Amino acid sequence: MEAAGDSAGARGGLLCVTGGSGFIGSWLVRLLLDRGYTVHATVKNLQDEGETKHLQTLDGADTRLRLFQMDLLDPSSSMRPAIEGARGVFHLASPLTLHTQDPEKELLEPALKGTLSVLRAAKDCGVHRVVLMSSKSAMLPNPAWPADKVMVEDDCWADLELLKERQLWYHVSKTLAEKAAWEFAEKEGLQLVVLNAGTTLGPFFTPSVNTSLNILLQLLRGQELELDAVYTGWVDVRDVAQSAIVLYENPSAKGRHLCLASMERLVDFADKIADMYPEFPVHRIKEDKQGWLMRDKEPSKKLIDLGVRFVPFDVTIREIVDCFRSEGLI
Numbered sequence: 001m002e003a004a005g006d007s008a009g010a011r012g013g014l015l016c017v018t019g020g021s022g023f024i025g026s027w028l029v030r031l032l033l034d035r036g037y038t039v040h041a042t043v044k045n046l047q048d049e050g051e052t053k054h055l056q057t058l059d060g061a062d063t064r065l066r067l068f069q070m071d072l073l074d075p076s077s078s079m080r081p082a083i084e085g086a087r088g089v090f091h092l093a094s095p096l097t098l099h100t101q102d103p104e105k106e107l108l109e110p111a112l113k114g115t116l117s118v119l120r121a122a123k124d125c126g127v128h129r130v131v132l133m134s135s136k137s138a139m140l141p142n143p144a145w146p147a148d149k150v151m152v153e154d155d156c157w158a159d160l161e162l163l164k165e166r167q168l169w170y171h172v173s174k175t176l177a178e179k180a181a182w183e184f185a186e187k188e189g190l191q192l193v194v195l196n197a198g199t200t201l202g203p204f205f206t207p208s209v210n211t212s213l214n215i216l217l218q219l220l221r222g223q224e225l226e227l228d229a230v231y232t233g234w235v236d237v238r239d240v241a242q243s244a245i246v247l248y249e250n251p252s253a254k255g256r257h258l259c260l261a262s263m264e265r266l267v268d269f270a271d272k273i274a275d276m277y278p279e280f281p282v283h284r285i286k287e288d289k290q291g292w293l294m295r296d297k298e299p300s301k302k303l304i305d306l307g308v309r310f311v312p313f314d315v316t317i318r319e320i321v322d323c324f325r326s327e328g329l330i
């Protein structure tokens, strides 16, 4: 992680982070406070210490962090108090789960309606710029983008029909939400910039393990991963948070930004973890079912051009494993 995007006039002032309690959100709040910003962060339940305490103990939180309760399924009125007065909004709040009983209620509705409500509130409150946390899941998989084709970020969209057919509802939720956000921004004249993060890993200070960290936890515990349609590569959480800040602070940043340290296949990931940790019962993947996915050591060229430098794999993994160990999870 290297600081970048320091366009002088943009720094300082009030920013809003939705989903501030989550794995990525908590890192973003932390880095923004470190950079001198004042932050309004939203959490789903203010009474739940599991969502608030790790934020309230951050450096600078006592004077420059205020938490707001916000539910994505409430109309935009519940977002306004957090957004009012903010120059920028980082919209991260969105359910992240790969297993669901009721995809419409649990994933699609909050992602789509929630995004539109946040954007509506941002527009009504005169917010200058919105950074939307989308996902590489809104870009891939798409059979029209075969492995030998260089990814063109801005016009590479996941194939919605394919996602629905494979019941990849989280992917559907991110794709629909991002598409709706672009439509809204264009129609309403809102400045929007999007970060399409890959599977996000890295040290955590949230009290629970989120879905992406759980992938590594499962692997270290010897479980088999069934993510052939899902995994396309990893990125360190600090680089995701830093990239979001870079996109906010650089007026020249436009469009969509794939945020991956490395584009790779599931088999590559499992092999690297097995090599690093022979003491854990990691399953090596025997059959590579991701022939559709190109490998690329520098897939995030737009972010690299903006000055982002990615944390190396072994550093990220060792730091998470230290967290897992200190939490008694492995």
Ligand SMILES: NC(=O)c1ccc[n+]([C@@H]2O[C@H](COP(=O)([O-])OP(=O)(O)OC[C@H]3O[C@@H](n4cnc5c(N)ncnc54)[C@H](OP(=O)(O)O)[C@@H]3O)[C@@H](O)[C@H]2O)c1
Pocket (backbone or CB within 6 Å): 018, 019, 020, 021, 022, 023, 024, 025, 042, 043, 044, 045, 051, 070, 071, 072, 073, 091, 092, 093, 094, 095, 096, 110, 133, 134, 135, 136, 174, 196, 197, 198, 199, 200, 201, 210, 211, 212
């Ligand atoms: N982790 C990844 O690999 C990855 C990759 C690409 C993109 N992303 C995106 O990054 C964002 C943050 O993900 P994360 O990894 O930090 O996941 P996370 O730890 O599960 O955080 C999700 C956040 O969304 C909030 N949220 C969920 N449903 C909500 C609702 N109905 N109303 C209000 N808030 C709600 C959660 O609030 P509470 O904690 O208060 O419940 C939490 O703050 C999401 O948009 C996700 O799609 C993640």
